[in-house]
Amino acid sequence: MITPAQRLELSEQEILRRESLEALKELGINPYPAEKYDISHSSTEIKERFNDDEDFGEVSIAGRIMGRRIMGKASFAEMLDGSGRIQLYVNRDELCPGEDKTLYNTVFKKLLDIGDFVGVTGKVFRTQMGEISVEVKTLTVLSKAIKPLPIVKEKDGQVYDSFSDPELRARQRYVDLVVNAGVKETFVKRTKIINSIRSFFNEKGYLEVDTPVLQPIPGGAAARPFITHHNTLDIPLYLRIANELYLKRLIVGGFDGVYEFSRNFRNEGMDRTHNPEFTAMEIYVAYKDYNWMMDFTEAMLERVALDVNGSTTMKVGDQEINFQRPFKRISMIDAIKEHTGIDINGMDVPQLREVCDKLEVEIDDTMGKGKLIDEIFGEKCEHTYIQPTFITDYPVEMSPLCKKHREDPELTERFELMINGKEIANAYSELNDPIDQLERFQEQMKLADKGDDEAMFIDMDFVRSLEYGMPPTSGMGIGIDRLVMLITGMETIQDVLLFPQMRPEKGAEKDAVSKYTEAGIPEDWVAVIQKAGYRTLSSLKDAKPGKLHQEVCGLNKKHKLGLTNPKLDEVEGWLA
């Protein structure tokens, strides 16, 4: 039954659907049956395998009704299953060969709606318009939708009435996935990308591992962590900002190659490229250096492009990006020289500040040498690298976990991979000198004291592990969400996350029904009073009895609530 309170809260269409739901039950049809429904084909299988010269035979398919075109005793409907859409042809006398035409006239034409799940069996054929369709012999209601879906129609690539509000799309991803073509495909691709990377690593014999998400010291990156608390231990714990230090401990422990797809958490801003939780993949391989890792990374990405797109080239916006090996390699200092004509090699902090002023690069007083160079690069060079390019040899101050360059102690053996003007991967010859590592951590602490709230914490257990000896190792990290954005051509991280973080939905505040009844207002009328705008008991204080009386009587009539209107003096009593 639909209660008066529901009648007030639901839209007309929702009420109609609930009434259809009741009507189905009265006909003895369970709108939410428990039994499984056997499916013989997916819609795409049917469309792929249908051949006009052969009898396809009977099929059994199930999915959502996404559109209906009803014409007397014959109708067409569109069914959406997990693989795509297929047209159904529903003929009254095929579906109901006997005298009783209820299933067609009442159930199909009146009680079913767009969004409902049904299963059908029937024969595959091609209509006069040339569309491969299923002629429905049996129809089973599998699940009734009591909320109408947005209707999105499409013809020749032109989309009509698209469900486009970015907030609603992300908040109600289930609706987005159902009605917007291509959304599913993005997420299928995401999984394909991850699977491709995983098989590439597994084929090389590297081991996928799990390391702690709850960490006593949030290490391995410079970022503000989420803090939580463990009751039994009575200690603070942090959600991981990176898994690097744990993977390196495993290299100390004797694994030759380990990797992890790591959900990381950073308590920082949110925008089109940042979500509080995101996925990074990190891999560490013993006895390798960053030159080897560049070759390896190239091979991995070429493989991913081939696995996912079937080609090493892909269009991103106006650009065509080529993942064919080898990628361009250039040192950071050379990149800056190339784009600004200035050779910063060997410059000290005052000189670098001068360069920044000259290039109109914004800086502040807390910035050290590494940060200054990074600013110049970020401002003048980064965005120009459209084709995959390795930028190598970063300043030592920026890379506290990275080994110093074999030829220049001012630099580190680090590379970042730029594609389409953005950083996609980051890799080092890992620092395995425990004494150097401790000093670098201490440098970070000094930065923290200077006000850099992203400087790293010191993880003494990690330093201890290095003291036991870590083989020369190269590690690489890749931002999976951003890689997926690149490969799927999506412009925001929200488009490649199924459930991006959102501000909580806030319903308008309302007092509980009991608060009203305690004040002597009959329960039946509470929802009506709230609908009239008096959502809290206190807001009712200033109400004029005459006006309130008219309002509630009006709502009773308008929404066909079937309540007996109160007398004016009764309403006065509510306000007393």
Add this chain to the structure above:
RNA sequence: GAGUCAGUAGCUCAGCUGGUAGAGCACAUCCCUUUUAAGGAUGGGGUCCUGGGUUCGAACCCCAGCUGACUCACCA
């Protein structure tokens, strides 16, 4: 955190200089032949984000707030 713009029917959006709230799709009723973003006719559906203010009169103007989008700054 700053700036710009937006919030009107279930969805997408009009709404002029302040003067009775609109369209398409969806929905309902009726008609109907294998139709295809089906068609025809008729109809129902609104807290114009919220609260103040100005005004004879506010969806529209002013102020405050809420929510969102975009741009910028920081982080991946």
